[in-house]
Amino acid sequence: MIVPRSQAFLRHMASRLNDLWSASPTPVPDQAKVLFLVAGLSVGGAERHTVTVRAALARRGFPTSLLAVGSRRSEVIAALPGAEDAEQLNVKGMSSLSGWVSLWRALRRSDANIVVCVNQAPLISAAFLRLALGTRAKIVCVFHTTILRPSDQIRLPLFRVGLGLADALVYVSRNQASYWRARWLWCRKQAIIQNGIDLDRFGADPAARVAMRQRLDVADDEILVGLVAAFRPEKNHAQLLDVVREAHDRGARVKVLFVGDGETRPSTERLARDLNLDSLVIFAGEQSDVRPWMSACDCGVLCSDAVETFSLAAIEFLASGVPMLMSDIGGASEIVEHGVNGFLFAVGDSQAFADCLMKASDPAIRERLQAQAVRSVQGLSEERMVDGYVSLLHAVSAGSRQRLRRLAPETGPLPVRSAD
Structure with a gap:
């Protein structure tokens, strides 16, 4: 666990690093071009959630794309609306330079205004590649995990640093947000958007x-x-x-x-x-x-x-x-x-x-x-969830000084809040 003093140091360093790449920030249009970055296209709730949100944003006029870093692929997921034109890099791991180069090039090609990273590894990759000018996009992490697996615990220190470099963190559960906030997981903007279905x-x-x-x-x-x-x-x-x-x-x-x-x-x-x-x-x-x-x-x-x-x-x-x-x-x-x-x-x-x-x-x-x-479960609709992501994208586009915004009608408030 990172103690408050260390956490304050992380915030300071993250802000300084962000200043380096954002000295001349690229303006974000009203309908931002959104790239969804996932580890793979295997069957799972995070993958289904991602393609659902992407398809819904596309229906609302957002230009979107989907990039899978790894080689995992399920034809069930690939056939869903929102996944049909996904690009897959088939990178076998980010331990090799070639994997980082492939992702750097893909981020440059995407020309996205906002990169939505799903879970730890994509967020870590995008945050550090932004420092290497792979993208000048805003970075949002959608985090689907509460209790980490042992393999994910290894990435946690890098994940903390990556979130310090990111523009927003989305929790999908109130309990999850409470759990991680108590463990000093920090990002400059944080939101809670519960998952929903059609x-x-x-x-x-x-x-x-x-x-x-x-x-x-x-x-x-x-x-x-x-x-x-x-x-x-x-x-x-x-x-x-x-x-x-x-x-x-x-x-x-x-x-x-x-x-x-x-x-x-x-x-x-x-x-x-x-x-x-x-x-x-x-x-x-x-x-x-x-x-x-x-x-x-x-x-x-x-x-x-x-x-x-x-x-x-x-x-x-x-x-x-x-x-x-x-x-x-x-x-x-x-x-x-x-x-x-x-x-x-x-x-x-x-x-x-x-x-x-x-x-x-x-x-x-x-x-x-x-x-x-x-x-x-009548309050857990897909429409309500997507309203939340639309509000989040607008809040991120508005810049880091925005402190509070309600996201969507729901059983309770879903704030985008500044962590400053």
């Missing part, structure tokens, strides 16, 4: 539910719990299997639906066999349209132990009329009200998780949760 695309669909449950051979009296997420270590798929094993031992008739793919899928499949659950676990793989799969479920689940901050999948489940069981990480408590539209449990607490699942297995309790699910 609520018109989701809703309870009884016909789709019946058809998918028949396809999956799920009986009416069986509880189908769904986890829609990439198979990555922090998503903690194994914990769900352990909890379902315990729930079966306690008499619950539960089946599991996994939608997604990734590095930990093979180990999860082995664990399902080892726990004698292989006949009760469905691996659906990546799906371009998750709606019928979500509609088939009785409960959605997210049991992440790191990274998770404001899950799009959780909002989509609730918008589909499906209550959520979530580990209380990041902004989970901003999405799920315990006992109202789902249940929360402490990260890593399998006993509490199992107790939540047993409660949700009770038809009367589940019906009460389902009744609140849709209305609980």
Whole structure:
């Protein structure tokens, strides 16, 4: 943790470094040209969020582009509106000079007025390349992480310096903002813009539910719990299997639906066999349209132990009329009200998780949760979220002296605030 005195020193040095490149600042037009910079195009909430925001800004008249630094690519993501013309550099890592040169050239070609960097590595790269005159654009970081993975902890010191050089930091959750502000993460402008979804695309669909449950051979009296997420270590798929094993031992008739793919899928499949659950676990793989799969479920689940901050999948489940069981990480408590539209449990607490699942297995309790699910996320619309980003872009364009601006109508204030 950086102590206040060190933090003040970082602010001072960042301001001095910014003065070096901004002595003759390039004016930003009203409709700024916006470049979104991501590490890759793999399946994930941050990637989906990025292409959604980009497509929405383009519809509102902003010239936009998307640049992926690495080689990771999912055809599901690449086919989404907002990703169809993405440029991919296929850089294998930023440890080589050639990677930095490729990105420097790409930033120069983009001629962007604002670069929106998604998470740590893109922000670090863009901030330092701006010092090397790779771009004169304003730099905004959209940060999707609360609890860092060990690999991300290594980058944290550089991330702090990069944020000191950036023009704005966006948190996607109030809880996340509180967590990092308490740890002295600093940027000259900070905003909170909660994630949102296209609520018109989701809703309870009884016909789709019946058809998918028949396809999956799920009986009416069986509880189908769904986890829609990439198979990555922090998503903690194994914990769900352990909890379902315990729930079966306690008499619950539960089946599991996994939608997604990734590095930990093979180990999860082995664990399902080892726990004698292989006949009760469905691996659906990546799906371009998750709606019928979500509609088939009785409960959605997210049991992440790191990274998770404001899950799009959780909002989509609730918008589909499906209550959520979530580990209380990041902004989970901003999405799920315990006992109202789902249940929360402490990260890593399998006993509490199992107790939540047993409660949700009770038809009367589940019906009460389902009744609140849709209305609980009506404030988390894509339009509200995009309004926030439009306001943010205008605030950043206005220059660093602006101290406060409301971003968008929401359940509470979403200020762009000066950190000075």
